[in-house]
Amino acid sequence: MSESENGKPDTGATPEAPKPGTEEVEPTSAEPASDSEEAKAAAAARAKAEAAAKRAAAEAAKPAWEKDPVTPEWQEADQDPLVQALRGTHAEALQSSRLFAGDLVVEVAREEIRNVCRTLKEAQGFTLLVDLLGAHFPEREEDPFEVVYILYSLDANRRVRLKVRTAEDVDVPSVTPVFAGANWPEREAYDMYGIRFEQHPDMTRILLWEGFNGYPLRKDFPVEGIDTGAAIYPEFYGETAGPVAGTGTGWRPPEPPADEESESASAETAGDEA
Amino acid sequence: MTDHEPDSNPQPETLFGVEEMELNFGPQHPATHGVLRLKLTIDGERINDCYPIIGYLHRGTEKLFELHPFFQNVPHTDRMDYVAAATNNLAYVGAVEKLLGMTVPPRARYIRTLLSELQRISSHLLWLATHAIDIGAMTPFFYTFREREQILDMFEEYCGARLTLNCMRPGGQPFDLPVGWVEKVGAFNEAFPEKVDEYEGLLTENRIWKKRTVGIGILPPEVALDYGVTGPMLRGSGIQWDIRKAMPYEAYDEVDFDVPVSYNCDTYDRYLVRMEEMRQSVRIIRQCLEKLPDGPIMAKRPRVLKGPKDSDVYHSVEGPKGEIGFYIVGDGTPNPYRCRVRPPSFYNIEVLPEMVRGGLIADLIAVIGTTDIVLGEVDR
Numbered sequence: 001m002s003e004s005e006n007g008k009p010d011t012g013a014t015p016e017a018p019k020p021g022t023e024e025v026e027p028t029s030a031e032p033a034s035d036s037e038e039a040k041a042a043a044a045a046r047a048k049a050e051a052a053a054k055r056a057a058a059e060a061a062k063p064a065w066e067k068d069p070v071t072p073e074w075q076e077a078d079q080d081p082l083v084q085a086l087r088g089t090h091a092e093a094l095q096s097s098r099l100f101a102g103d104l105v106v107e108v109a110r111e112e113i114r115n116v117c118r119t120l121k122e123a124q125g126f127t128l129l130v131d132l133l134g135a136h137f138p139e140r141e142e143d144p145f146e147v148v149y150i151l152y153s154l155d156a157n158r159r160v161r162l163k164v165r166t167a168e169d170v171d172v173p174s175v176t177p178v179f180a181g182a183n184w185p186e187r188e189a190y191d192m193y194g195i196r197f198e199q200h201p202d203m204t205r206i207l208l209w210e211g212f213n214g215y216p217l218r219k220d221f222p223v224e225g226i227d228t229g230a231a232i233y234p235e236f237y238g239e240t241a242g243p244v245a246g247t248g249t250g251w252r253p254p255e256p257p258a259d260e261e262s263e264s265a266s267a268e269t270a271g272d273e274a
Numbered sequence: 275m276t277d278h279e280p281d282s283n284p285q286p287e288t289l290f291g292v293e294e295m296e297l298n299f300g301p302q303h304p305a306t307h308g309v310l311r312l313k314l315t316i317d318g319e320r321i322n323d324c325y326p327i328i329g330y331l332h333r334g335t336e337k338l339f340e341l342h343p344f345f346q347n348v349p350h351t352d353r354m355d356y357v358a359a360a361t362n363n364l365a366y367v368g369a370v371e372k373l374l375g376m377t378v379p380p381r382a383r384y385i386r387t388l389l390s391e392l393q394r395i396s397s398h399l400l401w402l403a404t405h406a407i408d409i410g411a412m413t414p415f416f417y418t419f420r421e422r423e424q425i426l427d428m429f430e431e432y433c434g435a436r437l438t439l440n441c442m443r444p445g446g447q448p449f450d451l452p453v454g455w456v457e458k459v460g461a462f463n464e465a466f467p468e469k470v471d472e473y474e475g476l477l478t479e480n481r482i483w484k485k486r487t488v489g490i491g492i493l494p495p496e497v498a499l500d501y502g503v504t505g506p507m508l509r510g511s512g513i514q515w516d517i518r519k520a521m522p523y524e525a526y527d528e529v530d531f532d533v534p535v536s537y538n539c540d541t542y543d544r545y546l547v548r549m550e551e552m553r554q555s556v557r558i559i560r561q562c563l564e565k566l567p568d569g570p571i572m573a574k575r576p577r578v579l580k581g582p583k584d585s586d587v588y589h590s591v592e593g594p595k596g597e598i599g600f601y602i603v604g605d606g607t608p609n610p611y612r613c614r615v616r617p618p619s620f621y622n623i624e625v626l627p628e629m630v631r632g633g634l635i636a637d638l639i640a641v642i643g644t645t646d647i648v649l650g651e652v653d654r
Binding site (some may be wrong): 063064065066067068069071072073074076101103105122127129130131133135136148154157159163180181183184185192198199205206207208209214216217221223 | 301311328329332334335341372373374375376377378379409423445482497499500501502503504513515520570574575576582584585586587588590599601613615616618620621624625653654
């Protein structure tokens with residue numbers, strides 16, 4: 001086993017297969033006098049157990065990349081000094097604090113997010129807003145939207161994630177007064193999810209155009225797209241015209257108005273068909 | 275910075291006694307490096323305000339991530355920062371590995387480090403070429419593309435693609451290094467510092483280059499931090515922060531390199547920082563080639579990757595343009611439930627109005643060049 005491992009470390013399975021056979025052969029050659037069936041069976045069982053123990057030891061000695069991946073799990077993080085410091089100043093704002101794969105994740109009450117961010121920036125040194133993003137969890141009964149703030153402290157060399165739950169019809173306090181760079185990502189969260197931010201200096205769409213009908217990263221938004229033409233060019237397309245959802249890029253020409261000139265239209269179509 | 279505030283004074287003092295004018299800049303403008311559009315409020319040649327309008331290259335990549343299994347999402351990452359695909363791949367597969375708790379074998383870690391440093395050099399070469407052309411220096415383009423072509427050939431030899439590499443997988447590397455690749459990269463690597471000297475000989479003490487870059491596009495460190503600026507932009511503003519040092523990933527904690535920093539916060543200093551970064555990349559590549567271990571290149575992994583239920587991770591790497599990170603939410607299915615890209619260019623271009631306000635339109639070109647944006651990444 002050890003020889004084969006030195007030779008080729010990535011062929012873990014092949015040297016194990018012939019092992020039981022060789023182990024079974026050895027005792028018979030070592031004890032040629034005892035030919036009773038029980039002794040043979042006992043020796044075989046002993047050899048098998050030894051082989052299994054060896055295999056287990058070899059499995060444990062394997063490097064991490066040859067073992068099955070170990071899925072990280074959530075851990076409570078109440079004892080974290082940062083969480084305790086926040087609990088001292090914003091006791092009612094903190095809803096939960098957990099660790100996942102070494103990252104601290106803190107759920108914060110929606111109304112308090114700006115104050116928590118300000119405290120983190122001014123008192124705890126989290127001066128860099130790494131990212132701000134929205135997420136949609138439609139199966140949640142209330143507050144199906146989530147805003148995630150990823151902050152970084154250069155002094156402590158540490159990231160922390162803040163999560164805020166929100167709904168479609170309530171505003172989240174904007175953190176632009178604390179981090180100027182939150183302007184664009186908040187606009188993007190509004191653009192993609194329809195999450196609105198209170199006191200934001202410029203709450204407009206950023207990647208899509210003003211007048212786009214819908215919020216594309218919501219889970220209920222159709223992947224194939226929606227009817228957008230009618231909203232952009234009202235002078236060209238009526239409410240029922242323009243690109244239609246579910247037709248790919250297939251744009252259909254507007255149908256002739258039926259109600260006003262119904263007689264002439266029907267006469268024309270009849271003529272075409274004939 | 276400028277002390278000029280266009281909104282504070284209802285009748286702004288004008289430069290040439292004319293009214294303020296709104297000027298549309300882009301999106302089809304060669305100096306915007308793609309489809310960036312700016313709404314400029316100008317007074318003669320002086321920029322009083324600048325309002326970037328983005329989204330012309332929006333392709334809904336984050337929605338696409340949700341529709342594909344973890345493996346199939348790697349090619350989507352190529353198409354965001356399409357001149358630095360390797361670091362995009364690295365950030366994504368790193369996030370998936372963190373989500374599933376996978377450990378990458380050492381040889382794969384070294385190959386990844388090699389690829390991302392080659393990618394950093396190639397991205398900086400493209401930046402230098404376009405930045406110099408924007409300012410009026412045509413010659414560096416031919417020099418830098420000569421070397422960039424060699425790097426792209428090496429990528430092609432490794433994975434078959436030149437730009438959209440798709441060269442990493444969650445758990446390790448898809449292929450081992452081809453025969454002779456190490457020697458080829460080593461030869462290129464040893465010759466490359468002289469080439470950097472050539473570029474620097476063309477530009478660093480060039481009087482026109484300095485006139486166009488020194489003192490232009492000042493970005494104070496506190497403003498840079500406030501706007502989430504990362505990468506060479508931040509280091510050009512005097513903050514010595516690099517994820518490769520701060521939170522080492524792959525093989526960066528086993529190699530020796532310096533993080534260049536410069537304190538004048540202007541376009542010229544950001545140029546110097548990037549030139550020095552290329553030299554440091556050469557050091558990293560040399561050490562990686564020396565230490566390159568043998569062994570497997572792929573970790574043991576399940577055939578179908580499933581993100582754990584109710585889990586989310588954020589992982590980021592130091593791309594050529596700054597911190598590129600992925601935030602992935604798992605829900606027990608083979609697809610990510612939500613995958614957010616933290617694009618460095620998005621934040622680096624957000625600070626553009628702070629850098630150009632009060633400057634001239636000609637300087638705006640230099641400042642856009644120095645931010646080193648790729649609109650595929652800004653708009654995603």
